[in-house]
Amino acid sequence: MxxxxxxxxxxxxxxxxxxxxxxxxxxxxxxxxxxxxxxxxxxxxxxxxxxxxxxxxxxxxxxxxxxxxxxxxxxxxxxxxxxxxxxxxxxxxxxxxxxxxxxxxxxxxxxxxxxxxxxxGVAANRIAVADAVLDSASGELRIGESRHSLRNRELRLLEVFFGAPGQVFSKSYLMDRIFSFSDEVNENAIEVYVGRIRKRLEGSAVRIETVRGLGYRLVAQA
CATH class of the missing domain: 3.40.50.2300 (Response regulator)
Structure with a gap:
């Protein structure tokens, strides 16, 4: 945020x-x-x-x-x-x-x-998408019985995706959400963080999908 x-x-x-x-x-x-x-x-x-x-x-x-x-x-x-x-x-x-x-x-x-x-419009710290649960208070991603501790920017990036499954977010939008004016970064940093959270989601029914030319979105397998 x-x-x-x-x-x-x-x-x-x-x-x-x-x-x-x-x-x-x-x-x-x-x-x-x-x-x-x-x-x-x-x-x-x-x-x-x-x-x-x-x-x-x-x-x-x-x-x-x-x-x-x-x-x-x-x-x-x-x-x-x-x-x-x-x-x-x-x-x-x-x-x-x-x-x-x-x-x-x-x-x-x-x-x-x-x-x-x-x-x-969320009443609790936990947001569930398919079999993955994001707990903002504890900073954990839970998939079944597995728990993954998240680094801070991983957590904030997942909050964006879990808050709007299916919505496409551009790299520039995601940069705006997790970096301030004082951070000297470029859009390649988003690719790095998306790569990290994709690894966190491995084994779940949820994945981060690349939408060519537009950005990324969170999708859940049927």
Whole structure:
């Protein structure tokens, strides 16, 4: 998944980016609202983590304008304010969730997973396609009685495919989902990761199929 972190505290932002990248997410960081607006004009994000107090304005104004533009990207607000009225106001403006600073990283990760599941219409961490089960919480791919521990980007790539079986994804789209602006990679990297997850799926009824000239899709054998 690709996240946008809008946070002006450099030490906190660095820690959040590092933790989310360890989970295999692509994370772009903006320390001002101006930088954040520039990011969303050139990239699509699966989730936005939004601070309220920023050097060039109030994050609530960003959230309100984001929703008025009918953009559905999930937004989790990070705030130092704990009053009920503040939290209710954020939800009414269109926030999908909020987390109060200082926060534990495991709670942040859990809230991210929960928001992404709700937006994807999935009620649990596990997604099954034929005889293969992807468990995002444990980072495992289960095929029958076999369990395969996944590297972080393998997990995120499989989440894309398992979330939409049969849909064709281009290399550029997949790159956008698992790499950030700071990652110096080309489309050959997607071929490498697709090769890895194909090996993980060996022995199951599920495979990653190449659609010549278009990209890849997940298919299940009848």
């Amino acid at each position: 690709r996240f946008l972190l809008i946070e002006d505290n450099a030490s906190l932002a660095g820690a959040v980016v590092e933790r989310l990248q360890m989970d295999g997410h692509a994370v772009d960081h903006a320390d001002t609202l101006e930088a954040a607006r520039a990011c969303i004009t050139v990239a699509d994000y699966d989730l936005i983590l939004l601070d309220i107090m920023l050097p060039d304005g109030d994050g609530r104004a960003f959230l309100e304008s984001h929703r008025m533009a009918e953009k559905q990207t999930p937004v989790i607000v990070t705030t130092a304010r704990s009053e009920v009225s503040d939290r209710v106001g954020l939800l009414d403006l269109g926030a999908d969730d909020y987390i109060t600073k200082p926060f534990d990283f495991s709670e942040l990760e859990a809230r991210c997973r929960a928001v992404l599941r709700r937006r994807g």
